[in-house]
Amino acid sequence: MLLSDSLPATNPYFLGYVLLFAAAAAACFVSIPRARAIDHEGTRQGLVGLLLTSGFWSVAHLGFLLAPTVELKLVFYHVGLFVGLSTVGPWLYFCSAYTGRNLHKSVPIRRAAIGVFVLVSLVKVTNPLHHRYFQSEVLLTPFPHISIVSQELHWLAMGFAYALSIVGYFMLYELFRQVGHDTTPLLGLVGLTGLPIVLDALATVSPTILNITYTPLGVAAFAVGVLFVFVDDFQTVQLTGEQDDPVIVLDDDGLVRDFNLQARELFPALEVGEPIESVDPRLGKSLEETEEDIIFEHEATGGFRYYHLGIRPFTTDRSRLGRSVTLTDVTEREEYRQELEQQNDRLEQFASMVSHDLRNPLTVAQGRVAFLREEEGDNEHLEATARALDRMEVLIGDVLALARQGQPIAERERVTLSAVARDAWEVIESDAATLTVESDGRFMADATRLQQLLENLFRNSVEHGGDHIEITLGVLDDGFFVADDGTGIPVEDRESVLESGFSTSSDGTGLGLAIVTEIVSAHGWEIRVTGSDEGGARFEIIGISFEE
Structure with missing residues (x-):
């Protein structure tokens, strides 16, 4: 059945609908490059997905309006049903990521979403068989068009979709109330995405309003607002709101631009537009320091708390806005x-x-x-x-x-086992012993204490091993070993040999291997005493993570 002959180009209602959805599609697609410039990965992915699906949804509506036959109009309407349903996922993905949640990363939630999408899509695609989702008829008001009469399954699916969308609104609202920034413009933009629901409701009672979903119009307005008009506010709120730690955003003049609730609890005097020095003079002075590792001492109820000041530039894709200060409790x-x-x-x-x-x-x-x-x-x-x-x-x-x-141990450095062993052997070197390094490795340790450890193990082999000792140093999967071919350590003494005061010599202090044990413990490693393949003693130091 042809309807194109009944669609005069001068019909204001028809032109209005075409222009509205054409503008919505254009706004969504034009906004995608701006959305792709957002630094935060999850927010970027969710917003791009929302713009793509909403843009194609608008295109489907245009096809529904402009198609010349009833059959083709229904094809475009079915496409719009599928694309429209798919916007719910990117919307929730965006809301979760933007507000600092991890719901969008949950595998069970993703699988459940795919399952629901497939189920509802099956109901829609089989509508010609059961007609329980929608029926259609030709109306002449306000211009000749296909009127969609929604059935019970449509209202059930729409109610479920709107319920999920409301979850996203709640996440955004909760974020907006946690920051000190004026979020009224952003609240208004978010509200625009829900405004088309009013048109959806009026379409069921007014013959001059087509019974199609108007959500793409709200998404388009939201996209233009957050990506072109209020982009600085949009990114500032996310920066402060998604953090669990106190966050303060300052402009280039040192004035407070935004903060989250955690920062307000820490500094009750925080106000947007105030110099940071007036909020807390010591914090302002700390922010003037040039060191990378700045520790701020804050007097709180019950004593002092210490915070590491994480300072980084705060920029959008358009300009530098200042710097953000994150206070991490250390x-x-x-x-x-x-x-x-x-x-x-x-x-x-x-x-x-x-x-x-x-x-x-x-x-x-x-x-x-x-x-x-x-x-x-x-x-x-x-x-x-x-x-x-x-x-x-x-x-x-x-x-x-x-x-x-x-x-x-307060600080560790990258060490090479063979290099430290050479330094230790220069102290111990004896004509009665030789050292062989079988394998090597690099790891983090206190170099001075590691050398002391090796000196004591080498000295133990020299003093207790026999006339001429072959000492071997090698690497294990998670540590290293020192072995010799001397007389070895009896099995019954292998636990006590590491204790303070144990010695088989009247001249020994019994502290050499105890010192080794203390060094091992200070590093968080473990030590094992066993026998070598040659029948001598073997000490294994384990719990070490080697670098590739």
Whole structure:
């Protein structure tokens, strides 16, 4: 059946509908490049999807209006049904991403959405069989057209779609109320997307309003508003609202541009347009610092809290707007660092006391023994005294090392195992032993303590292994090992050998391997004692993550 002859180009209603949906399609498609320039991936993907589906929905409406036959009009109407239903997904995807949620990333939710889409689409495509979704008839008012008479399944599907859309509105509303920025323009734009519902309702009672969905008009207005008119507000609100940490946005003059509720709770005096110095002078001073790692101390109820200031430029695709300041609570880390500094200070005091109060008298005693040996010559008592004093000197050094090596590690650096081993071997190198490095690796560690660890393991092999020792250093999947071909360690002693005070030699302090254990623990690693393939001792340090 032909209707084209009954569609005069001068009919104002007909022209109005054509121009409206043509403008909506153009607005959606023209806005896509601007949407693709949005930095936030999820927001960008959701908004581009919404514009694409809404644009094609408008095109389908144009085809419905302009098609010359009833059959072709119904084809375009069916296309519009499918495309229109598909806009719900990008809308919710956009709302979830823009508001900082992760619903759009949920695999179960995605699968459920696809299932619902397929089910409703089947109901629509089979409408010619059951006519429970819509029926059609030809009307002449306000111009000759196909009038769609919605049936119960249509209202059920539309109600479900609108219910899902309302979830998106709720997410946006919740975000808007969490920021200090004036979000009235954005609320108005979001409201425009829902305004066509009024036209949808009027179409059921007024013969001059066509019974087609007007949602693409609202989406087009929303797109033009957020991407061309209020783009700065659109991106500022997202930046502050999606963060769980306090966020303050400043312009280039240091005036507060926006903030979220978390920032307002931290700084009750926050107001848009106020200098940050008037909000909190110490915060303003901290923001003037040039260091990358800025820690801000904030006095709160119950004591001080410490925040790391994350400062980065805030820009849109058009211009630089200022900078955003994110305050990340690092109180536990900072208190740990301060406690570590206090421990180190106490350790230095202890080391100073040991050096002064023990080593000085020890040096005097060693000097007296040396003097007596020169005056009276060697005798059994002086020899025994000299050996005891030497042993005491070694013991003092080991006690200091044990105390220092067990302290928590504040900073690590990238080390190469073979390089540190060479430095350690230069200290230990003996004619009675040789070192072979079988394999190598790079990882993060305290280089000084790692060298001390290797020195002690090498020294243990040299002193307890036998006449001539072959020492081997190699890499494991998650660590490294030091092995020798000496006499080895009895199975029953392999656990106790790492304990402080254990020694098989009367001259040993029993602290060498205990120091190794402390260094391993300070790094968060583990140590195992076993036997080597050659029958000697083998120490495995595990729990290390090597770099590729």
